[in-house]
Amino acid sequence: MSDGVELRADIHYPTVPETGEPAAGPFPVLLSVTPYGKKAPPPAAQIGGGATRYLIKRGYIEVMVDVRGTGASGGSFEMFGHRQAQDGVELVQWASALPNANGRVGMFGISYLAINQLFTAAAVGPDSPLKAIFPVMAARDFYRDAAAMGGVPHLRTIRAYSAIYRLLNVVNPTLELLSRGGHPRPRAGGFAAVRQRGRDQRRYFGPLVADAMAGGDTAYDGPFWDAMRPGDVLGDVAANGVAVFLVGGWHDAFQRGEPLNYAALQNALAGRPDAAPMEPGQPVSERVRLLMGPWYHVSDFDGLRLAELQLRWFDHWLKDEPMAAVTGAPFTFQAIGSTQWFHAREYPLAAATPTRLYLSDSGRLTRDCAGEKSEATLNYAARGPLAGRSLEQWSLGMNSFFTTRRGRRIRYDADNSRLQRKALTYTTEPFTTPTLVAGPITLTVHATANTTETLWVAHLDDVAPDGISRPLTQGALLGSHRALDPALTWYLPDGTVLRPHHFSTRSAVQPVVPGEVTRYDVEIFPTAALIAPDHRLRLTLTTYDFPHLVPTKPARRALVGGSYRLQQGGPTPSHLLVPLADPDRVT
Numbered sequence: 191m192s193d194g195v196e197l198r199a200d201i202h203y204p205t206v207p208e209t210g211e212p213a214a215g216p217f218p219v220l221l222s223v224t225p226y227g228k229k230a231p232p233p234a235a236q237i238g239g240g241a242t243r244y245l246i247k248r249g250y251i252e253v254m255v256d257v258r259g260t261g262a263s264g265g266s267f268e269m270f271g272h273r274q275a276q277d278g279v280e281l282v283q284w285a286s287a288l289p290n291a292n293g294r295v296g297m298f299g300i301s302y303l304a305i306n307q308l309f310t311a312a313a314v315g316p317d318s319p320l321k322a323i324f325p326v327m328a329a330r331d332f333y334r335d336a337a338a339m340g341g342v343p344h345l346r347t348i349r350a351y352s353a354i355y356r357l358l359n360v361v362n363p364t365l366e367l368l369s370r371g372g373h374p375r376p377r378a379g380g381f382a383a384v385r386q387r388g389r390d391q392r393r394y395f396g397p398l399v400a401d402a403m404a405g406g407d408t409a410y411d412g413p414f415w416d417a418m419r420p421g422d423v424l425g426d427v428a429a430n431g432v433a434v435f436l437v438g439g440w441h442d443a444f445q446r447g448e449p450l451n452y453a454a455l456q457n458a459l460a461g462r463p464d465a466a467p468m469e470p471g472q473p474v475s476e477r478v479r480l481l482m483g484p485w486y487h488v489s490d491f492d493g494l495r496l497a498e499l500q501l502r503w504f505d506h507w508l509k510d511e512p513m514a515a516v517t518g519a520p521f522t523f524q525a526i527g528s529t530q531w532f533h534a535r536e537y538p539l540a541a542a543t544p545t546r547l548y549l550s551d552s553g554r555l556t557r558d559c560a561g562e563k564s565e566a567t568l569n570y571a572a573r574g575p576l577a578g579r580s581l582e583q584w585s586l587g588m589n590s591f592f593t594t595r596r597g598r599r600i601r602y603d604a605d606n607s608r609l610q611r612k613a614l615t616y617t618t619e620p621f622t623t624p625t626l627v628a629g630p631i632t633l634t635v636h637a638t639a640n641t642t643e644t645l646w647v648a649h650l651d652d653v654a655p656d657g658i659s660r661p662l663t664q665g666a667l668l669g670s671h672r673a674l675d676p677a678l679t680w681y682l683p684d685g686t687v688l689r690p691h692h693f694s695t696r697s698a699v700q701p702v703v704p705g706e707v708t709r710y711d712v713e714i715f716p717t718a719a720l721i722a723p724d725h726r727l728r729l730t731l732t733t734y735d736f737p738h739l740v741p742t743k744p745a746r747r748a749l750v751g752g753s754y755r756l757q758q759g760g761p762t763p764s765h766l767l768v769p770l771a772d773p774d775r776v777t
Contacts, residue, residue: 191280193273195258195265200228202241202252203290216292218508219251219285222299223278223306227261228254242298244497250504253285257306267394269332270309271417278310279318286319294508297323298500301487304328305420308451311432312423322433322507324500327487330447330454332418333411333694340713341671341694342645342739343402343409344584405742411694421447421454421465428458433477433507435516437496439485440526440663441583446715449629452480452521453537467680467688470540474520480537482523482718486587490594492524525626525773526662527652528720532776538629538680541776542769544688547618547727549756549764555618555729563760568614568637570645570752573736575608577649579661580738606651606661606730614731614756616766617653625721626776629769630680630689631714633665633729636762638708638755642701643748644669645741648712649730650768652721659728665714666739667692669702672710686767687711701748707762720773729766731756 191197204213220242222228229240246252258277259267268274286293297307297320304325314320329335337344402408408415416422427434434455438448454464455478462472481499485491505514519533534541547555551564582590633648647666651659671694678691690711692698702708721727733752741749756764 191258191265191277196263197255197258197265197277197281198228198262199253199255200241201288202246202254204246204249204251207247212290213249215251215290217249217251217290218294218296218504219253219288219291220245220504221281221285221295221297222252222254222303223257223281223297223310224254224299225257225260225267225302228256229261242497245501245504248501249509251285251288251291253281253288255281257302269418270305274306275309275313278306279313279315282310282314282318282320292508293319294321295319296321296504296508298326298504300326301328305332305418308420308427308434309423311430311434312420312426314430314432316430318430318432320430320432322435322504324435324437324503326437326496327439327442327444328420328436328448328451329444330419330421330450331415333415335444335447337402337415338409338694339739340646340665340667341410341692342666342668342741342745344738344740403740403742405744407696409742410696410699412696421451424451424454425458425464428455428464428478431477433503434479435499435503436478436480438480438482439487439489440482440717440719441484441486441579441587443487443583443586445583445663445717446713448482449480449537449716452478456520456536465678467538468536470536472536474535476515476517476520479516479520480522482521484524484526486583486590488587488591490591523628523718525628526717526719527660527722528773530720530773532626532628532718532773534776538688538769539771539776542626542628542771544629544682544686544767545770546686547616547729547766547768549616549729549758549766551758553616555616555727555766559763559765560759563762564758565755566614566758568731568733568754568756570641570733570749570754571612572734572746572749574613574732574734575611575736577609577735577738579606580664580735584738605658606649607657607659609649609732610659610728610730615728616731617728618726620655620724620726621721622723624723624773626718626771626773627662627721627727627768628718628771628776630716631663631665631769632687632690632767633712633714633764634687634767635710635712635764636707636757637710637764638705639669639702639752640704641748641750641752642670642704643745644702644708644710644752644754645733645745645749646710646712647732647735647739648714649732650714650717651728651730652719653726653728655724662719663715663717664735665712666735667710667712668741668745669708669710670699670745672708673698673700674711688767689713707757709762727768
């Protein structure tokens, strides 16, 4: 690199099948930059590692590079940041000039590799060799998408991620050394350097977790997280003319951010504010697409042949093959509970009507608000029954991945009913026709509390006639983080909050005033689910999501002994805002 640090790369060239000799070119280059090790063994290879033979055999040079400070590359590791984006720019230029390259570059990969693509595409500038990217499971805002939910840290998630990260950064350099017979080049550093790499990773993640748990600066949105917010640079991606095919999952760790990335990119290309919701009928560009399905972070995509889709995308943008173009409505998704593919242009969907469902004293979600106020009591509990769906989501779906590969299903994909013990539940009447829930969801709660902190965790389920409660999505909010950022919150014309965006900065935190009616707008992560006739929607309210959400130590002290009185009906009714659509209108 320009600062003298050496990054290690594997380069895979197309060959003539009969002879094994290099094939005639020139060929486009597909670049991946991974922190998980370019020689990662299964299952780590699912999130970046090893060659994609399907694409190489069809006329692509593939380059996989270890991120600086990881794998066999030199330098010090930092999650994203300016230097890593600059590495991406330099790698694109280098890859475009490889022997037998045609000067065009694409990028692809999942998770960290996907986020890296967005930062690189924003940094390359116009007229770069980088023409197209294919980010799978990419975040928009690492703080809100993965590090915390409504201000509540995912500390166990961060700790588990760091452990896996350290393991891979010991295993993969070792594989690199063994692949060279244990005789590394002097700059690689040998096995002593491998052990040091593991210690370096511990020094990076350990203080991060400890600081967040103690209620330090990393427990809040702020400068530390700014470098992990690809949503801030999507306007630059659009300005640089890079074509983007996004892939996300309704059960993914970055479930919240993926549709927001799509809307931001389409808005930027249409000359609209990239943080705004798309408008019905606004122009959309073929340069940006989004594919979503009921998938976890690590997934077989229900048999969808993703490499074939990648081939068409790159053939079109890197080889000028018009017949390879992916056409039709740019937002394609499969809903939970359905094998049908739906097609839309805007996010949120123009065909989906945001519908208020009021929390009533009968335990119902109703479209009519009761005239008289009633109250329901929710007592704070630090833990409860295991939240299987979120445990699976925040362990990246690994259990589901291996279970489905054996032809079975995990139980938590099917029933969430035990989470409803000692919780508040509100359920709709049975739906009479197939109904699509698709888009952002908001729970607005008006309540009093006897403590200076509150915690609200909302789960939305699809309840079958036999009582099986299938988890769809969830959201959470720490009461002190309730202040909304009006510039980034989405509103309906009448002022109703369509999608809340909380400041979550240390300066914006507001203690709850005991005994005072307080409003909380809980962002429930977006989803798409087909609700069958005779099925119902159920909202479950708890104060925990075990073992997923872990409030900071100061927050836990303030939460102890909490009792919340939630208001139903009357002048300040609590309600759920859900986007509902006729599935026949989303085609």
